[in-house]
Amino acid sequence: MATPPTGRHPNPYRPGFNQTPLVFAGRTGILDAANEALEVAAFDGRTPRPLILVGPRGVGKTVTLGEIAQAAAEQHSWPTVHVEAKRSDLLGELSGKLRAAEQLFRGTTPDGPAHRTRITGAKVQASVLGVGGGIEVARDEGSPEPLATVLRRTMTAAVERDAGLLVTLDELQNATPAELHELGGVLQETVPENWPLVVAVAALPSLREKRGNRLPTYLERAEWHPLDALPGPDARTALTGPADRSGRPMTDEAADLLLAQSGGYPYAIQVAGHFAWRASHGSDAITAAHATAALPRITADLDQLFLSRWEDASGREQEYLTALATAELTVDEPNGGQVAEVLGRPVKAVSYLRDRLIKKGTVYRSGAGGLHFITPGMGAWVRRRDAD
Ligand SMILES: Nc1ncnc2c1ncn2[C@@H]1O[C@H](COP(=O)(O)OP(=O)(O)OP(=O)(O)O)[C@@H](O)[C@H]1O
Ligand SMILES: [Mg+2]
Structure with a gap:
């Protein structure tokens, strides 16, 4: 690394997403809950309910998962398997990383191309098992094993090492209903095994919105933690x-x-x-x-x-967003009916716009049915824009 010029004071702020802040503030309720789950799994021999952090964009879901991973490493010497649900193959990626974690536990982390798991791609953090920082894994090319089999082998290896595992799943709203169903099923089956396993999930509030495709019981029974602005x-x-x-x-x-x-x-x-x-x-x-x-x-x-x-929205959708921003002035949590009223249209005639905006991740619906912009402050911005 080059030597910085003397007198240089690097900017200590971390604007952006997925950027660990220099000072992580608040969120003590969630961190306490996570610490308790880790202790229950590590010391009491019970598998705790998963933790689910839901909230709009940029409130700190991902960095809070990172804090939980740090607690797992520091207090229990547990590694973390972190997977972000993208548009593709969540379960395949999870299996690949679980396999890498198994090898960590077994002390057989491969370092050459002759081995089944190559080091590239996705990250398994393992501050504990002699492997600092994290290793990168590529899925092996062999025939895909069921997730349940891979998880069992990994957890057996963990128990043999007197260790445990934290699994963090980010952006879970991107998972397909089929993926959620399979994941929920596999994890649900593990509960009676009492493995030292803690699962923490982060998602946009639309995770609750899997309408018609009810969330698997495993997730429904999870400990839900809404994240919003910091007090x-x-x-x-x-x-x-x-x-x-x-x-x-x-x-x-x-x-x-x-x-x-x-x-x-x-x-x-x-x-x-x-x-x-x-x-x-x-x-x-x-x-x-x-x-x-x-x-x-x-x-x-x-x-x-x-x-x-805004630019991601069609003309009609922009009208809907403007109506929502207007409705926010008179109602705390405007619902679809109140937005339709501002538009002067029947609810049914505009509900497809609401649904599209929810799907795009511009708007979300709270448990009580109120509509909100996913990016805090956007309502005020839309009103300013409208006024200009
Ligand atoms: N508790 C906190 N204290 C200080 N800074 C924080 C805190 N939580 C989040 N941040 C900062 O806020 C920004 C957004 O955090 P993060 O990417 O974790 O949000 P997110 O909820 O995961 O967003 P998205 O839904 O887009 O993934 C980052 O710059 C991060 O450093
Ligand atoms: Mg995030």
């Missing part, structure tokens, strides 16, 4: 923590200004911190003047996020 004091910690730690503290006035802009939305907090840090280049504190100078940059960055969602 005031945690939002402040997330914003001021990285600056404090990096020796350029943020004044209260600066923090007030930036929090007024970002609310408790974790993604926006990192963006706000990032531009405020940059604006304070050469100073030994981030002041209100720096925060004020950064505000237009922060707005522009967040607007880009809303714009990409």
Whole structure:
């Protein structure tokens, strides 16, 4: 690595997705629940219910899964198998990584092409078993084994090593109903085995929306944790923590200004911190003047996020989004009927727009049936846009 020039102060904020923050704030309820699940599995010989984190984009689902993985490694020396559901083959990828975990437990992690599992592709984190950081695996070419078989072998190997396994499944709303069904079935069957296995899932709220395809019982009975904006004091910690730690503290006035802009939305907090840090280049504190100078940059960055969602919508869908944003002004959680009212159309005539926007991941429906923008702050952006 090149030596940085002296006096360089790297920006301690992590705007973006899947970026571990320098200071992870709040979420103690979820972390406590995860720690309890890990202890139950590690010490009491019971397989706990899975944890499911659901929430809109950018609230920190993925980084919270990462915190749980860290707890598993630090407190129990357990490795984590992490899989992100994309448009393809969730179960195949999970099997491949479980096999790699089995080899870790057996101490036979291969390092040459002659072995069945090659090192590339997907990551199995194994801080414990002598393999730092993580290894990458490619699925072997042999005939596919059922997930249940692979899981059994992996967990048998784990138990022999007196270890356990954390499985984190991200973006599970992308899984097909068939995949969810098979996954739920396999995991459900493992419960009586009392393996030291903890499953933590993250998904957009649309995971609940698998209408017509009811969620497998295993997931329905899970411990559901809704994630939303960080409450005031945690939002402040997330914003001021990285600056404090990096020796350029943020004044209260600066923090007030930036929090007024970002609310408790974790993604926006990192963006706000990032531009405020940059604006304070050469100073030994981030002041209100720096925060004020950064505000237009922060707005522009967040607007880009809303714009990409907006441009992804058709003309009709944009009308629906505008009506939703308008309805938000008078009702806390407008439902489909109230949005249709703003549009002056019968509900049935516009419900297909709602369904399409839910499918695209622009809008979600809460348990109570209220509609929300998946990206926090988008309603206000749509109203501003409409006013211009
Ligand atoms: N508790 C937290 N404290 C500080 N920063 C956080 C926290 N949670 C999330 N962040 C920051 O917010 C941003 C978004 O986090 P993350 O990618 O985990 O969100 P997500 O919910 O998984 O989003 P998506 O639904 O798009 O996958 C990242 O920059 C991350 O560092
Ligand atoms: Mg994520």
